[in-house]
């Protein structure tokens with residue numbers, strides 16, 4: 001039996017999710033990815049410093065669609081999953097924890113908040129009250145901003161700065177003043193309240209491309225599918241019942257096409273297919289530091305009352321040196337600062353707030369800027385024909401841009417349309 005072929009433009013999470021789902025359903029795929037490696041915004045880059053990720057990624061064990069892909073690629077054993085909720089937080093050089101050894105929801109979360117001594121007891125109770133209100137929240141005013149909702153629901157500057165901000169800023173890549181109530185409630189509902197699980201923070205401990213590329217290519221090979229790495233599709237046209245993909249040096253014919261690129265490129269490739277969209281773009285900056293000795297034993301630390309936001313470490317046993325990455329969300333203002341200055345400012349902050357010994361030497365550093373890391377889309381109109389489909393984190397407009405929204409878009413499309 002001849003298997004039906006589907007072409008996919010884009011080898012990020014959404015493109016890979018759709019490819020895996022199609023192959024599972026008996027299709028073959030043909031993927032066009034403009035870069036030499038897979039993963040898109042979650043992917044890695046190679047430089048003199050070796051292979052490193054464009055940005056530090058974390059996810060929760062409730063990201064079931066994203067985890068489905070990792071399972072299909074058989075890489076779950078290379079993912080670190082923190083079964084018990086434990087988030088170290090530094091404020092003014094003192095360390096606190098949002099921590100609970102309970103696995104059962106909602107006690108896991110309640111005890112974790114009660115343990116969080118960076119907040120006074122009354123403010124810890126305020127946070128629990130806020131979470132309860134959030135769980136029973138009914139959306140009436142979609143345009144309301146999260147910050148207003150929090151104040152209306154008994155939160156104050158302290159609970160906002162020391163709890164809501166450190167959780168929400170990286171999850172939404174936006175300041176609380178800009179996050180829509182729709183995204184806020186949907187994220188808590190789908191990732192925390194509905195799965196009714198303890199919160200397990202997950203991340204990969206090797207560059208993402210190293211984690212998935214070989215496995216994904218093998219997966220394609222087994223189904224006689226093809227991939228064209230380094231092939232940029234400039235635009236498409238429809239002719240005689242076929243779609244022509246115009247690549248850099250070649251044209252390709254397709255009968256069924258999935259466009260799994262970022263929003264801007266999807267717009268460029270198709271021109272008139274996306275007629276209306278409104279979005280706010282937010283950036284992320286990651287600053288990598290390599291020190292000549294270990295400066296932290298935790299895998300990650302969040303900071304309150306500090307510009308450091310979240311710091312992640314690589315803890316390789318028997319390795320004297322340590323790689324650290326500072327992940328700065330909603331980093332619009334910092335885009336104007338040059339790399340040399342950023343490194344200087346953040347090395348000083350790191351040394352000061354983590355009380356790093358003066359003898360500890362910085363071996364090298366690297367700044368990676370993602371000015372278009374996420375797009376918060378409030379409205380979009382896609383003129384899709386039966387043969388052309390759009391996927392990508394930006395197509396899931398009721399959730400923020402995450403690994404999970406990208407995976408959902410690919411998996412759901414195949415479930416519903418193929």
Ligand SMILES: Cc1cc2nc3c(=O)[nH]c(=O)nc-3n(C[C@H](O)[C@H](O)[C@H](O)COP(=O)(O)OP(=O)(O)OC[C@H]3O[C@@H](n4cnc5c(N)ncnc54)[C@H](O)[C@@H]3O)c2cc1C
Pocket residue numbers: 009010011012013014015032033034035038039040041042054055056057058059231232233234260261262265269284285286370372373374391392393394401402403404406
């Ligand atoms: C620095 C950073 C940190 C992040 N941290 C987190 C996190 O901790 N947790 C989380 O859940 N999410 C995080 N995200 C968001 C997450 O990475 C994205 O939501 C997700 O990877 C988007 O996947 P996608 O497949 O929809 O799009 P993309 O990853 O953008 O994939 C699109 C692919 O299409 C390719 N492409 C584009 N145009 C063309 C063309 N014309 N021809 C051929 N190929 C093309 C691109 O090269 C790319 O590979 C982060 C993002 C960044 C940038």
